[in-house]
Amino acid sequence: MQIDMKQPILDKNDTLAAELRKRFAENHVFVLDLLASPGSGKTSTILATIDALRDEFNIAVIEGDIASSVDAEKIKAQGTSAVQINTGGACHLESAMVKRAVDVLDLERLDLIIIENVGNLVCPTDFDLGENAKVMILSVPEGDDKPLKYPGVFQVAQAVVLNKVDTMPVFDFNREAFEASVRQLNPQAPIFPIAATKGDGVEAWANWLAERIRAV
Amino acid sequence: MQIDMKQPILDKNDTLAAELRKRFAENHVFVLDLLASPGSGKTSTILATIDALRDEFNIAVIEGDIASSVDAEKIKAQGTSAVQINTGGACHLESAMVKRAVDVLDLERLDLIIIENVGNLVCPTDFDLGENAKVMILSVPEGDDKPLKYPGVFQVAQAVVLNKVDTMPVFDFNREAFEASVRQLNPQAPIFPIAATKGDGVEAWANWLAERIRAV
Numbered sequence: 001m002q003i004d005m006k007q008p009i010l011d012k013n014d015t016l017a018a019e020l021r022k023r024f025a026e027n028h029v030f031v032l033d034l035l036a037s038p039g040s041g042k043t044s045t046i047l048a049t050i051d052a053l054r055d056e057f058n059i060a061v062i063e064g065d066i067a068s069s070v071d072a073e074k075i076k077a078q079g080t081s082a083v084q085i086n087t088g089g090a091c092h093l094e095s096a097m098v099k100r101a102v103d104v105l106d107l108e109r110l111d112l113i114i115i116e117n118v119g120n121l122v123c124p125t126d127f128d129l130g131e132n133a134k135v136m137i138l139s140v141p142e143g144d145d146k147p148l149k150y151p152g153v154f155q156v157a158q159a160v161v162l163n164k165v166d167t168m169p170v171f172d173f174n175r176e177a178f179e180a181s182v183r184q185l186n187p188q189a190p191i192f193p194i195a196a197t198k199g200d201g202v203e204a205w206a207n208w209l210a211e212r213i214r215a216v
Numbered sequence: 217m218q219i220d221m222k223q224p225i226l227d228k229n230d231t232l233a234a235e236l237r238k239r240f241a242e243n244h245v246f247v248l249d250l251l252a253s254p255g256s257g258k259t260s261t262i263l264a265t266i267d268a269l270r271d272e273f274n275i276a277v278i279e280g281d282i283a284s285s286v287d288a289e290k291i292k293a294q295g296t297s298a299v300q301i302n303t304g305g306a307c308h309l310e311s312a313m314v315k316r317a318v319d320v321l322d323l324e325r326l327d328l329i330i331i332e333n334v335g336n337l338v339c340p341t342d343f344d345l346g347e348n349a350k351v352m353i354l355s356v357p358e359g360d361d362k363p364l365k366y367p368g369v370f371q372v373a374q375a376v377v378l379n380k381v382d383t384m385p386v387f388d389f390n391r392e393a394f395e396a397s398v399r400q401l402n403p404q405a406p407i408f409p410i411a412a413t414k415g416d417g418v419e420a421w422a423n424w425l426a427e428r429i430r431a432v
Contacts, residue, residue, distance in 0.1 A: 037253045037335070037358075038253045039253060039357060039358025039359045039362060040358075065365050066338065066365060066366055066367070066368070067364065067366075067367050070361055071365075089338075089368065091307065091339050118338065119253070119337065119365070119366070120307070120339075121335065122282065122305075122336055122339070123307050123336075123338075139255075139357065141255060141355065141357035141358075141383070142254055143255045145284075145286055146254055146255060148283065148284040148286055149254065149281050149282060149287075149335070150335070151282070151283050152305065164357065167357070167383070167387075170383055171383075
């Protein structure tokens with residue numbers, strides 16, 4: 001007999017995610033679940049996004065990492081609330097972990113929570129965290145063939161941020177081929193080319209996000 | 217009651233891995249399990265490694281990907297046997313998958329099998345595939361803080377390949393800080409700085425590997 005061990009875990013996760021989603025909606029908080037490989041620039045993108053949106057919105061960040069709190073420290077240094085979750089080995093965040101972080105935030109005061117998931121293009125894809133949108137970042141140095149090799153994350157993303165576009169001349173990245181394979185997996189998702197550490201392209205991405213925050 | 221669902225999966229995996237390890241030893245094949253993030257240059261490193269070692273050793277590659285066969289095609293184009301495993305969503309290779317790939321290879325004829333694991337710094341760490349050594353690649357664009365955030369993979373690696381060192385001027389990568397944190401997690405593992413697509417530094421890494429292949 002084969003026992004499906006993934007299903008009960010997902011069921012339990014999804015029940016709690018639905019409760020979180022209800023709490024977020026009641027408090028008019030937009031929640032973004034950010035997925036990417038290690039080192040694609042999630043934290044830099046979050047810092048640039050906060051810079052672009054902080055005048056209009058109250059923002060908090062939930063940092064998911066296997067170990068360390070270096071990312072939460074970077075966010076706090078910018079004057080934004082950040083809660084660090086250490087998964088202690090787990091390769092993705094689950095809604096129970098997010099709930100513990102949310103419990104220490106003042107939801108009534110917030111407009112936007114950005115969840116930085118564990119750097120992993122595979123496992124976080126399956127886990128509903130009660131978010132309004134999953135968005136993924138791919139960075140140019142990772143290569144244009146990633147949609148072919150990690151299709152799931154490109155399919156669940158409501159938008160694709162292409163980071164480190166300033167390094168395009170250094171890497172052999174075929175942007176047309178990349179965009180064509182994203183289109184094939186996910187015709188609706190906009191692609192935002194940015195260079196997070198330099199601020200290039202952040203405005204268009206931040207505007208897309210701001211529209212959605214205002215709507216909740 | 218808490219049921220540990222990871223343990224029985226690992227036990228089953230490890231039993232099969234032990235059988236594989238025995239087969240590899242009987243046939244004097246050295247097996248390398250290569251771990252890295254998506255886009256860190258695993259396939260380029262494999263191509264450069266084959267180039268450096270093909271005169272002395274018979275080599276085959278097992279390519280692990282969630283989907284696609286682009287990597288196996290690249291290896292075959294270089295004239296080396298490659299078997300593609302598509303995990304169909306799974307975030308790591310398991311020994312049962314490797315066994316199916318090994319069954320189509322002529323072990324008697326081979327000296328080295330390189331297993332390119334799924335691009336993931338977390339999950340493959342826990343899975344014994346019967347290999348002689350796990351080696352990890354980190355690429356410079358991913359950042360020098362990765363040992364702090366993904367300690368497990370740095371701990372299991374018998375060597376650390378630091379790829380894309382030619383892009384060091386473009387990225388804010390602190391090599392001393394990186395090496396110090398690797399040392400803390402894993403004092404024994406040598407660190408090999410390379411630029412796989414240009415061949416820089418490949419000789420030292422290939423020599424390290426060649427010594428181990430000759431010893432089995």
